[in-house]
Amino acid sequence: MAKTLAYKILEDHLKEGRLVPGEEITIKMDQTLTQDSTGTMVYLQLEAMDVEKVQTELSVAYIDHNTLQTGFENADDHAFIRSVAARHGVLFSKPGNGICHQVHLENFGVPGKTLLGSDSHTPTGGGLGMIAIGAGGLDVAVAMAKGVYSLTVPKVLGVHLTGKLAPWVSAKDVILHVLQKLSVKGGVGKIVEYFGEGVSALSVTDRATITNMGAELGATTSVFPSDENTRIYLASQGRESDYRPLAADPDAVYDELLEVDLSTLEPLAAGPHSPDNVKSVKEYGPLAVDQVAIGSCTNSSYTDLMKVAAILKGKRVHENVSLVIAPGSAKILRKLAENGALADMIAAGARVIECACGPCIGMGQSPKSAGVSLRTFNRNFKGRSGTKDASVYLVSPETAAISALTGVLTDGRDSGFELDAIAGEYFPQNENLIIRPDGKAKAEIPVEMGPNIKPFPLNEPLGDVLAADVVLHAGDNITTDDIMPSDSRLLPYRSNIPHLSNYCFETIDTGFPARCKAADKGVIIGGDNYGQGSSREHAALAPLYLGIRFVIAKSFARIHRSNLINSGILPLVFEDPADYDSFELGQRLVIENPREQSGNEFITVRNETTGKTFRVIPNFSEQEREMILAGGKINMMRGLK
Numbered sequence: 116m117a118k119t120l121a122y123k124i125l126e127d128h129l130k131e132g133r134l135v136p137g138e139e140i141t142i143k144m145d146q147t148l149t150q151d152s153t154g155t156m157v158y159l160q161l162e163a164m165d166v167e168k169v170q171t172e173l174s175v176a177y178i179d180h181n182t183l184q185t186g187f188e189n190a191d192d193h194a195f196i197r198s199v200a201a202r203h204g205v206l207f208s209k210p211g212n213g214i215c216h217q218v219h220l221e222n223f224g225v226p227g228k229t230l231l232g233s234d235s236h237t238p239t240g241g242g243l244g245m246i247a248i249g250a251g252g253l254d255v256a257v258a259m260a261k262g263v264y265s266l267t268v269p270k271v272l273g274v275h276l277t278g279k280l281a282p283w284v285s286a287k288d289v290i291l292h293v294l295q296k297l298s299v300k301g302g303v304g305k306i307v308e309y310f311g312e313g314v315s316a317l318s319v320t321d322r323a324t325i326t327n328m329g330a331e332l333g334a335t336t337s338v339f340p341s342d343e344n345t346r347i348y349l350a351s352q353g354r355e356s357d358y359r360p361l362a363a364d365p366d367a368v369y370d371e372l373l374e375v376d377l378s379t380l381e382p383l384a385a386g387p388h389s390p391d392n393v394k395s396v397k398e399y400g401p402l403a404v405d406q407v408a409i410g411s412c413t414n415s416s417y418t419d420l421m422k423v424a425a426i427l428k429g430k431r432v433h434e435n436v437s438l439v440i441a442p443g444s445a446k447i448l449r450k451l452a453e454n455g456a457l458a459d460m461i462a463a464g465a466r467v468i469e470c471a472c473g474p475c476i477g478m479g480q481s482p483k484s485a486g487v488s489l490r491t492f493n494r495n496f497k498g499r500s501g502t503k504d505a506s507v508y509l510v511s512p513e514t515a516a517i518s519a520l521t522g523v524l525t526d527g528r529d530s531g532f533e534l535d536a537i538a539g540e541y542f543p544q545n546e547n548l549i550i551r552p553d554g555k556a557k558a559e560i561p562v563e564m565g566p567n568i569k570p571f572p573l574n575e576p577l578g579d580v581l582a583a584d585v586v587l588h589a590g591d592n593i594t595t596d597d598i599m600p601s602d603s604r605l606l607p608y609r610s611n612i613p614h615l616s617n618y619c620f621e622t623i624d625t626g627f628p629a630r631c632k633a634a635d636k637g638v639i640i641g642g643d644n645y646g647q648g649s650s651r652e653h654a655a656l657a658p659l660y661l662g663i664r665f666v667i668a669k670s671f672a673r674i675h676r677s678n679l680i681n682s683g684i685l686p687l688v689f690e691d692p693a694d695y696d697s698f699e700l701g702q703r704l705v706i707e708n709p710r711e712q713s714g715n716e717f718i719t720v721r722n723e724t725t726g727k728t729f730r731v732i733p734n735f736s737e738q739e740r741e742m743i744l745a746g747g748k749i750n751m752m753r754g755l756k
């Protein structure tokens with residue numbers, strides 16, 4: 116039978132199960148990546164698993180998120196990660212080397228390989244024809260320890276690309292268009308696979324922009340074929356030998372299909388506060404802009420920044436605009452420095468900051484009160500920039516750069532400026548910011564553990580009755596940034612759950628932690644797509660620490676659902692979504708005999724306060740149920756039942 120590319124790669128890596136949508140499979144994981152804000156938990160967990168060396172072909176620990184060192188905390192985390200990486204044969208990418216997804220694409224991504232990363236934007240690797248999946252830290256730790264990962268087989272949504280992008284329209288506009296069509300939950304339970312003659316008009320870094328933001332669709336991952344452009348990209352990175360052509364069979368049948376004619380697209384923007392709130396730049400504009408930020412794992416490639424430099428060259432950034440640029444990697448920054456593009460940016464009035472996530476995760480550069488910020492990033496959730504009342508618009512690098520000059524959100528096609536194609540470059544290998552393991556045995560390398568690093572909380576095996584008070588009634592599309600906010604104040608505490616838990620749900624309801632403590636055991640009621648966004652397992656661990664035992668929602672985002680199960684918190688779905696409206700804070704919900712009920716099609720929940728009962732759907736796979744019974748993945752691995 117003709118196959119999609121996604122299923123070909125999955126089949127190549129299949130260890131257990133059948134490739135049938137909805138069934139659980141276990142696949143071999145060739146590579147893993149971690150970053151520092153999820154990495155401390157991952158490496159605490161890896162240490163707890165007591166393995167000697169990682170079982171993957173390649174595992175890399177990146178430092179790119181927590182780079183604003185205002186105290187000892189981040190630096191301690193970096194030292195901890197470096198020491199554990201060395202103990203287990205993991206490569207360490209030093210701060211300054213760049214954003215994990217960009218650096219991985221440049222140096223390590225290989226067509227046809229699998230990659231699991233403790234960051235939701237790991238699917239960036241799909242731009243190189245990888246099956247690259249974002250997951251919670253514990254799943255990545257297990258993948259390192261055992262070389263495998265279990266997942267529910269997704270359907271494959273084919274995006275048929277035809278035509279060619281017009282000048283001033285770029286890869287960012289392609290994915291914004293797809294988001295406009297499908298919404299932030301349109302990719303849940305799916306792999307998004309791009310195919311068709313339009314593919315050849317997109318470079319690997321264009322493709323990586325598109326697969327990167329597949330995370331915003333809620334997709335398991337996104338993937339492009341590996342073709343001549345892939346070969347050219349790998350050759351430019353000195354890795355042509357990693358190239359292998361890959362594509363779906365010509366008559367492959369997709370579960371769903373979306374047609375996109377690239378030539379009909381125009382410059383788009385996602386307005387506050389959701390990546391799917393997409394309109395054309397013209398519809399949103401003209402809009403006075405206070406800040407323009409260019410960078411992030413979505414749009415910080417060499418070609419992106421060369422286009423920006425070309426637009427800025429010989430011009431002046433508008434007097435009302437603060438333009439900040441964060442190149443994706445040290446390789447890119449070096450090249451921009453060598454060829455003069457950096458000088459063009461600086462001369463125009465740009466603020467160039469280090470190669471890291473930076474403003475994308477609120478680490479500096481928060482906009483002014485009620486400010487308007489145009490960003491080439493992937494997420495514009497309320498408050499994520501560090502300024503609660505700021506309005507963040509997600510745009511392409513071209514739109515960002517031209518708007519920085521005009522001071523208003525501008526469609527570059529009206530500028531009269533002609534954008535030339537960016538010439539290919541060769542990027543010399545430079546390993547000075549990578550530390551490779553030196554072959555020493557684990558016992559010879561001590562773990563460096565600073566005082567801010569606290570043990571992760573553990574749940575208890577599921578008891579005979581589950582009773583908890585409603586401590587939050589949340590709406591649709593709650594993000595993990597809502598559940599466990601992250602900014603320059605809080606990122607230094609990613610290895611300290613007790614401290615972080617005091618800020619749980621801070622942007623929505625500052626009374627949440629106190630209410631949880633008063634309730635002893637809590638339940639959260641959520642709407643659709645609960646837990647979308649980041650892979651941070653802190654959004655499960657902090658609630659666990661605060662006594663949350665189950666969450667009932669209309670639907671869950673994939674990674675967060677897994678993180679809840681890994682922590683032994685039950686994610687339960689309303690049988691009848693109308694029941695969602697029937698709760699008030701403080702009501703007591705009781706599940707009798709949850710151990711047995713968790714294996715049924717439905718679980719009956721009694722609202723002790725109103726006397727009413729309703730049903731929820733557990734839908735646990737066999738392995739998930741084992742974790743739920745044991746009180747989480749670590750308990751299960753320790754043999755608890």
Ligand code: MIC
Nearest residue numbers: 152153234235236649650651
């Ligand atoms: C994000 O973009 O939200 C992050 C910060 O990269 C997260 C990871 C984290 O919370 O540490 C992600 O995307 O998974």
Ligand code: SF4
Nearest residue numbers: 236411412472475476
């Ligand atoms: Fe970093 Fe932002 Fe990318 Fe997350 S989305 S990995 S914070 S650049």
